Amino acid sequence: MFFKRKKKSEAVEIKAFFEGTVLPLEKVNDPMFADKVMGDGVAIEPKNGNLYAPVTGTVATIFDTKHAIGFVLENGAELLMHIGMDTVELEGKGFDLDIAVGDHVNAGELMGSIDLEFIKSNGKEVTTPILLTEVEDYKLEIVKEDGPVNVGDVLFKVTK
Numbered sequence: 001m002f003f004k005r006k007k008k009s010e011a012v013e014i015k016a017f018f019e020g021t022v023l024p025l026e027k028v029n030d031p032m033f034a035d036k037v038m039g040d041g042v043a044i045e046p047k048n049g050n051l052y053a054p055v056t057g058t059v060a061t062i063f064d065t066k067h068a069i070g071f072v073l074e075n076g077a078e079l080l081m082h083i084g085m086d087t088v089e090l091e092g093k094g095f096d097l098d099i100a101v102g103d104h105v106n107a108g109e110l111m112g113s114i115d116l117e118f119i120k121s122n123g124k125e126v127t128t129p130i131l132l133t134e135v136e137d138y139k140l141e142i143v144k145e146d147g148p149v150n151v152g153d154v155l156f157k158v159t160k
Contacts, residue, residue, distance in 0.1 A: 056104075
């Protein structure tokens with residue numbers, strides 16, 4: 001069986017990983033994201049806690065507190081998903097992930113669930129940015145940055 005590798009120049013689609021409402025990073029209630037200090041992308045305000053893979057790629061990092069997940073795409077670009085604001089303080093409570101570092105995931109694959117009510121009841125926001133962290137080396141084309149979004153809808157594209 002042969003697998004078609006993406007050419008470095010082909011665009012990779014970053015897809016919605018929650019059902020909810022997408023918003024531009026500038027509207028995220030945290031200057032690290034709103035000012036694009038850590039990278040560029042969009043955020044989703046989730047409607048429910050089912051968390052899906054935003055890309056086909058490799059899980060590169062999962063923070064011990066499970067609130068942040070890093071991915072490496074087939075074209076080499078790196079993404080960071082940060083679930084909620086100040087959720088590091090929850091020490092992993094409310095996060096149930098079914099993935100591990102090194103796993104290959106396919107866009108749209110269920111990766112786990114997040115207890116949104118638990119997070120909110122602890123005074124945290126559930127807004128979840130997804131960022132291209134290497135903005136110097138890759139080009140980002142925003143496809144959707146506001147309004148309702150379903151899992152699998154294209155948020156942005158990344159090219160080398």
